Amino acid sequence: MFERFDAPEQVFTYRLGSALHMEQGSLKMLNELSAAAGDSGVKELLTQHIHETEHQVENLSRVFDLMNIDAEDNPSPTTKGLESEGESLVRKAEPPVIDDVVLAAALGAEHYEQAAYESLIITANALGRDDVAALLDENLSQERHAAEALRQKARELATR
Numbered sequence: 001m002f003e004r005f006d007a008p009e010q011v012f013t014y015r016l017g018s019a020l021h022m023e024q025g026s027l028k029m030l031n032e033l034s035a036a037a038g039d040s041g042v043k044e045l046l047t048q049h050i051h052e053t054e055h056q057v058e059n060l061s062r063v064f065d066l067m068n069i070d071a072e073d074n075p076s077p078t079t080k081g082l083e084s085e086g087e088s089l090v091r092k093a094e095p096p097v098i099d100d101v102v103l104a105a106a107l108g109a110e111h112y113e114q115a116a117y118e119s120l121i122i123t124a125n126a127l128g129r130d131d132v133a134a135l136l137d138e139n140l141s142q143e144r145h146a147a148e149a150l151r152q153k154a155r156e157l158a159t160r
């Protein structure tokens with residue numbers, strides 16, 4: 001992989017590998033958060049997004065194929081940070097507030113994922129790769145819907 005970047009394609013390739021690591025980390029985090037959640041609706045939301053995330057990993061693999069590049073699994077330190085913050089919150093939370101921290105942690109991850117896809121899509125479009133952009137956009141839409149569902153659930157629990 002690259003020591004330094006001097007072309008948008010290289011940045012794209014590297015960040016695509018980070019996105020793969022991000023989604024793999026997200027799967028682990030969603031499973032942990034789902035196990036920690038107390039509310040059945042929260043568990044259901046997280047389980048639904050676990051299935052979507054598995055599909056997103058497949059979409060990323062297809063992007064690697066379409067770009068004719070190896071599926072590098074580059075580091076995503078932010079994902080690790082989000083995961084460790086989530087674990088820490090869960091450890092500290094007593095049952096009455098467990099779902100609040102689970103939803104806060106999940107929402108943080110979904111927002112980071114949206115940012116990652118937004119910039120990848122900009123580069124894919126600039127490279128004239130509408131096929132790649134379409135797959136990434138499918139992932140972005142799922143992240144947006146997941147974030148909105150988590151936000152609604154957090155509001156519902158906070159005001160009941």
Ligand SMILES: [Fe+2]
Pocket residue numbers: 026049053109110113142143146
């Ligand atoms: Fe996600």
